[in-house]
Amino acid sequence: MAKKIQKILIIRNDKIGDFTLILPAIASLKKNIPNSKIVCLVSKNVEELAQQCEFIDEVIVDKKIKDLYLPLKEYKFDMAISFFSTFRIGYLLKKLNIPLRLAPKTKLAQIFYNHKFYQKRSKSKKPEYEYNIDLVYEAFRIMNISDIEEMSLGPYLTYDYEIVAKNRINFINEYNLSPDKKIIFLHPGTGGSSKGLSLDDFGNICRGLRKFDNYNFLIHCSQEEEQIAKNLKISVDSEVTIRVIEPKKSILHMISNISVCDIFIAGSTGPLHVAGALNKRTIGFYPKKKSSTSLRWETINNFENKLSFTDVGNNRNFISIDIKKSLLKMQRFISSI
Numbered sequence: 001m002a003k004k005i006q007k008i009l010i011i012r013n014d015k016i017g018d019f020t021l022i023l024p025a026i027a028s029l030k031k032n033i034p035n036s037k038i039v040c041l042v043s044k045n046v047e048e049l050a051q052q053c054e055f056i057d058e059v060i061v062d063k064k065i066k067d068l069y070l071p072l073k074e075y076k077f078d079m080a081i082s083f084f085s086t087f088r089i090g091y092l093l094k095k096l097n098i099p100l101r102l103a104p105k106t107k108l109a110q111i112f113y114n115h116k117f118y119q120k121r122s123k124s125k126k127p128e129y130e131y132n133i134d135l136v137y138e139a140f141r142i143m144n145i146s147d148i149e150e151m152s153l154g155p156y157l158t159y160d161y162e163i164v165a166k167n168r169i170n171f172i173n174e175y176n177l178s179p180d181k182k183i184i185f186l187h188p189g190t191g192g193s194s195k196g197l198s199l200d201d202f203g204n205i206c207r208g209l210r211k212f213d214n215y216n217f218l219i220h221c222s223q224e225e226e227q228i229a230k231n232l233k234i235s236v237d238s239e240v241t242i243r244v245i246e247p248k249k250s251i252l253h254m255i256s257n258i259s260v261c262d263i264f265i266a267g268s269t270g271p272l273h274v275a276g277a278l279n280k281r282t283i284g285f286y287p288k289k290k291s292s293t294s295l296r297w298e299t300i301n302n303f304e305n306k307l308s309f310t311d312v313g314n315n316r317n318f319i320s321i322d323i324k325k326s327l328l329k330m331q332r333f334i335s336s337i
Contacts, residue, residue: 009080010040013062016270019046023156025132030055048251052158085109124296155279168260177216187266189225194292196267198318203236208327217242276301284308307333
């Protein structure tokens with residue numbers, strides 16, 4: 001049955017972070033069905049990111065069903081895997097008459113799929129990317145593929161080390177950085193997802209880490225979060241030299257910037273997951289509620305490249321950490337590079 005699967009449609013048409021966490025699953029799919037053609041249906045804001053994945057053959061931006069039906073029908077897909085099932089997409093896949101349609105068994109939209117896989121993701125017993133890999137393994141089971149080649153983690157985005165080295169030199173010159181000191185990015189925005197650290201605690205991290213070494217601190221942000229970044233700069237500027245990276249709309253610009261840093265510090269946001277996909281060292285902050293734990297939403301970089309902290313307070317708006325203990329852990333993590 002595996003030989004019959006040639007054209008595969010993958011659907012993850014929402015946020016950057018959610019898309020990034022399906023990359024290990026897609027890579028496994030490509031590695032174990034190497035002659036397949038993998039087409040990804042994504043949201044417009046994820047398009048450029050998806051195009052940087054060498055194991056994705058084509059990227060299609062999500063539109064209205066009437067604008068998707070005929071273009072998708074021409075592919076004559078053998079299989080579709082929807083990592084997040086919605087009624088609209090489920091209806092479209094059934095209308096396209098794709099022979100093997102697989103999705104998690106969680107939403108009403110499951111009625112449109114002829115293969116459903118019950119995962120209990122809400123229990124958050126494993127990382128989201130592992131749940132996604134399990135869905136692909138269910139596809140392998142359906143196709144009678146038993147000799148599965150395991151994937152190693154990261155990096156999952158196209159990574160030209162020579163280009164990154166040149167970009168780093170340009171970055172150091174542009175922002176007047178110390179070339180012999182580590183480059184630390186702080187991303188104080190949340191992107192509208194779960195709550196993050198307060199600006200005060202981001203400031204405390206800068207002040208605390210500066211006592212250990214003269215690190216290069218830069219604030220990373222989206223265009224929508226630029227004012228937040230400027231507010232953080234103002235709050236610490238008299239004590240710590242910190243610069244704001246000029247934000248642009250392009251995802252490629254974000255990837256290029258993140259690729260030059262040594263450490264990326266943020267809440268559970270899309271940029272944190274992009275840093276993970278580049279296998280950068282990440283420091284993440286997570287709420288303590290069951291659906292948003294550090295285990296469930298951990299990044300896809302190598303195990304030794306990630307450090308996480310869980311909310312220890314009860315503030316409805318911000319994550320709280322024990323700043324003194326956290327700084328010691330961060331410094332050990334940073335200095336181990």
